[in-house]
Amino acid sequence: MREHPIRLVVSDDDLERLRITVFFRALLAVPHFIWLLLWSIAALLAAIASWFATLALARSPQPLHRFLAAYVKYVTQFYAYLHLAAERYPPFDGQDGYPVDLRIAAPARQSRLGVLFRGVLLLPAVLLVSVLVGDPTGGLGSLVTVFTSNVGLLPAVALLAWFASLARSATPRGLRDAILYPLSYGAQFWAYALLLTDRYPDSDPQALAGLPALEHPIRLELGERDGLRRSRLTVFFRALLSLPHIVWLELWGVLVLFAAIAIWFATLVRGRSPERLHRFLAAYVRYQFHVYAFLYLVANPFPGFVGARGSYPLEIAVAERAPQNRWKTAFRVLLVLPALLLAGAYGAVANFVGVLAWFSALARGRVPLGLRNAGALALRYQSQVFSYALLLTDVYPYSGPVLLGRPAEGATSSTSSAASEPQGPPTWRLTSSPDEPADGGGR
Secondary structure (H helix, E strand, O other), rough: OOOEEEEEOOOOOOOOOOHHHHHOOHHHHHHHHHHHHHHHHHHHHHOOOOOOOHHOOOOOHHHHHHHHHHHHHHHHHHHHHHOOOOOOOOOOOOOOOOOEEEOOOOOOOOOOHHHHHHHHHHHHHHHHHHHHHHHOOOOOOOHHHHHHHOOOOHHHHHHHHHHHHHHHHHOHHHHHHHHHHHHHHHHHHHHHHOOOOOOOOOOHHHOOOOOOOOOEEEEEEEOOOOOOOOOHHHHHHHHHHHHHHHHHHHHHHHHHHHHHHHHHHHHHHHOOOOOHHHHHHHHHHHHHHHHHHHHHOOOOOOOOOOOOOOOOEEEEEEOOOOOOOOHHHHOOHHHOOHHHHHHHHHHHHHHHHHHHHHHHHHHHHHHOOOHHHHHHHHHHHHHHHHHOOOOOOOOOOOOOOOOEEEOOOOOOOOOHHHOOOOOOOOOOOOOOOOOOOOOOOOO
């Protein structure tokens, strides 16, 4: 797959944050809000000029490209500071060297037809950037959405990072990396909108380089290659086909409620969950993942009704029961609340991904790799949250945009040894089948 012309790079960040600058972060950002408004007006005029010039020349003029590239870099750096992905105060000119920065390729030839219809082609990306960033127009709107029902992933993560940074004087790695994902997509969105490139924004969370391999008792693993092809007939009726599973999931959920109460008392007393309850709840978490992976077109086969281990191409592996901290068990209802907030934001991502994948699969008979992986990420995080809430583990859900990773100690595996125990330095990628193209950018 060709490297995207717009790449997010991270350097010189030890994750430490000063509590005083964190507490007053919004106030410290006021000069940048004013400057962003003024620069945005100039960028709009430059974008109009660039559209006409690129339509005529099939390439954006170098002066306009430099100006708009600096604007996109500045917005990314400012948003990284505002949302606690970086600590150093950002410059006002979009210069190189900020801890969270962009690498923007030089002007390249663009399709005139793609330039002519750029506004129409942007529409799917507008939907996705709105749920990732919270407000595609930028500015104060991203702060307002924190207090509304339309919370995007970025403001939701930033809100949790603000509290965590005040408490710990550092931003947790998972939250910082979760902020980088919408920042990366937002930068590529604006670069595409402003004609800096004709490559579509890449929604694949694996496009971010340098993320750590995930070690967690609840993890996503790859069994048989599912691929990206989808039957248009089953795609069209996907919601109807999912209805029996949704009903069964609700009925199963009633039993899960009583099992969760029982496992809480048992784990609090014994320091370890009972084996039968652990197996029962693990099957429920796997089944729930299967159902929503099918519904949102993350996977293609019709799932079974029992959540059997190894029965689905994309699987949630649940570790064997292990000793759990009684204090964490006693206050689990309170401890899970931040993760539930973030799970809601990831749930919105899964919903939007499902809608976009539905239209794409109907038109092309396949889902884009980027959308499939974005949906898998959202469902992976939600499965970890449910597992934590149901006391299958006392390891907190990992919010970073990592999909496949190392199995944690005691984790069960339904994959081959080649999939779960790679040799050499680990490179964790969830890709399409060998006989299927990777969709050139994973839109």
